[in-house]
Amino acid sequence: MKLTQIRNATLLLEYAGKKFLIDPMLADKEAWDGFAGNARPHLRNPMVDLPVSVESLLAVDAVILTHTHTDHWDEAAQQAIPKEMLIYTQDSNDAALVRSQGFQHVRVLQEENAFVDGLTIFKTDGQHGSNALYADPVLAELLGDACGLVFTHPHEKTLYIAGDTVWVKPYVRSLQRFRPDVVVLNTGNATNDLYGPIIMSKEDTLRTLQLLPETTVVASHMESINHCLLTRAELREYTREKGIADKVLIPADGETMVF
Numbered sequence: 664m665k666l667t668q669i670r671n672a673t674l675l676l677e678y679a680g681k682k683f684l685i686d687p688m689l690a691d692k693e694a695w696d697g698f699a700g701n702a703r704p705h706l707r708n709p710m711v712d713l714p715v716s717v718e719s720l721l722a723v724d725a726v727i728l729t730h731t732h733t734d735h736w737d738e739a740a741q742q743a744i745p746k747e748m749l750i751y752t753q754d755s756n757d758a759a760l761v762r763s764q765g766f767q768h769v770r771v772l773q774e775e776n777a778f779v780d781g782l783t784i785f786k787t788d789g790q791h792g793s794n795a796l797y798a799d800p801v802l803a804e805l806l807g808d809a810c811g812l813v814f815t816h817p818h819e820k821t822l823y824i825a826g827d828t829v830w831v832k833p834y835v836r837s838l839q840r841f842r843p844d845v846v847v848l849n850t851g852n853a854t855n856d857l858y859g860p861i862i863m864s865k866e867d868t869l870r871t872l873q874l875l876p877e878t879t880v881v882a883s884h885m886e887s888i889n890h891c892l893l894t895r896a897e898l899r900e901y902t903r904e905k906g907i908a909d910k911v912l913i914p915a916d917g918e919t920m921v922f
Contacts, residue, residue: 664676664677664678664679664814664819664820664822664898664921664922665677665678665844665919665921665922666845666847666881666919666920666922667917667918667919667920668881668883668915668916668918668920669687669713669714669715669720669845669915669916669917670709670711670713670714670723670887670916671687671688671734671735671883671884671885671887671888671891672685672688672729672734672735672826672827672849672884672900673687673688673689673846674686674824674847674883675720676814676822676901678741678782678814678819678822679777679780679781679782679814679816679818680780681724681725681778681782681913682722682723682724682810683723683724683725683726683727684720684721684723684725684726684727684744685726685727685728685729685812685824686727686728686729686735686736686737686806687726687736687737687740687744688719688734688735688736688737688739688740688744688887689713689717689720689737689739689766690708690709690713690737690739690740691709691712691713691739692709692710692712692713693708693709693710694707694709694737695707695733695737696707696708697888697889697890698888698890700855700856700857700886701855701856701888701889701890702853702854702855702856702889702890702892703890703892704722704889704890705828705889706889708733708734708888708889709734709887709888709889710886710887710888710889711780711886711887711916714915714916715917717739717743718875721743721744721745721748723748723871724749724814725735725748725750725751725778726744726748726749726750726751727750727751727772727784728750728751728752728753728757728761729737729753729809729810729811729812729824729827730753730757730791730807730808730809730810730824730826730827731752731760731761732809732827732857733752734887734888735827736761736801737782741764743877743887744766746765746766747767747768748766748768749768749770749774749820750766750768750769751769751770751771751776751784752769752770752771752772753771753786753803753808753809753810754771754772754773754808754810755771755915757771758770758771759907772784772786772810772812773786773881774786777790781816781817781818782814782815782816783811783814783815783816784798784812784813784814785812785813785841786811786812786814787810787811787812787823787825787826787833787834787837788811788833788837789809789810789811789825789827789828789829789831789833789834789862790828790831790833791806791807791808791827791828791829791859791862792806792827792829792855792858792860792861793858793859793861795831795858795890796855796857796858796859796861799857799858800860802855806861808829809826809828810826811823811824811825811826811828811834811837812824813841814835815841815845815878820843820844820845820853820922821841821843821844821845821915822842822843822844822845822847823837823838823841823843823845823846823847823861824847825837825847825848825849825863826845826849826851827849827853827861827862827884828862829860829861829863830863830867830870831863835874836875838871838875839874840846842875842878842919843875843878844877844878844879844922845878845879845880845881845922846875846878846879846880846881847880847881847882847883848863848867848868848871848880848881849861849862849863849883849884850862850863850864850865850867850868850883850884850885850898851864851883851884851885851886851887851888851891851892851893852864852865852891852892852893853884853888853890853891853892854890854892855890859903861890862884862891862900862914864893865897865898865901865902868880868898868901868902868908868911869884869901869905872907872910872911876910878884878910879910879911879912879922880910880911880912881911881912881914881920882895882898882911882912882913882914883914884912885898885902895913895915898913899913900912
């Protein structure tokens with residue numbers, strides 16, 4: 664498998680002979696306002712340039728959306744991606760939204776999806792913030808659900824893309840069920856003003872490796888959006904301090920990893 668960190672949570676995955684574009688945010692640097700009610704709202708998003716051309720990302724077999732927040736599915740992506748592209752969404756609500764944007768081939772991910780020739784994609788659960796946040800009806804509605812993805816194939820390593828989640832029981836259960844060889848964590852420590860982190864942070868790399876010492880963690884969703892506070896430099900230093908630097912990959916935007 665080849666996994667390319669594009670920018671933020673946008674990934675390009677080549678797996679079992681197929682190519683997937685995951686959570687495309689394709690806007691030019693500083694194209695839209697920062698997220699209000701979150702850390703550093705004065706900064707405009709995306710904070711950095713796209714490291715590759717948009718055109719280079721479009722020759723894929725499918726697009727997969729873990730959810731439809733702007734930093735995972737923005738207007739630029741909606742305009743650039745062909746309307747006949749196969750798109751998978753986490754649920755029927757997201758599917759209806761994507762169809763309303765003119766896309767003709769939209770499918771809802773089920774718990775288990777046989778893609779082709781032994782390639783199977785599993786949808787996993789997560790929680791996009793703390794229990795206290797989800798007790799707030801306004802923010803609970805705003806953040807909604809976000810799924811994760813597990814890719815399996817007899818001749819590939821098992822890949823788990825955890826998605827926008829904090830450390831919760833469904834994440835742990837997915838680790839225990841699939842025992843993935845590679846885990847992509849959205850570790851940017853995106854922070855809400857009232858309720859704190861809404862995705863994972865540096866400590867979650869260590870906690871993951873304490874559960875699955877043989878796995879490799881890939882850090883994603885960093886240094887691109889106003890409320891993501893954890894930097895690559897800080898995470899790199901943390902992994903050195905904890906003795907896990909050889910198990911945590913911290914790719915630059917545009918960097919490809921081969922497993």
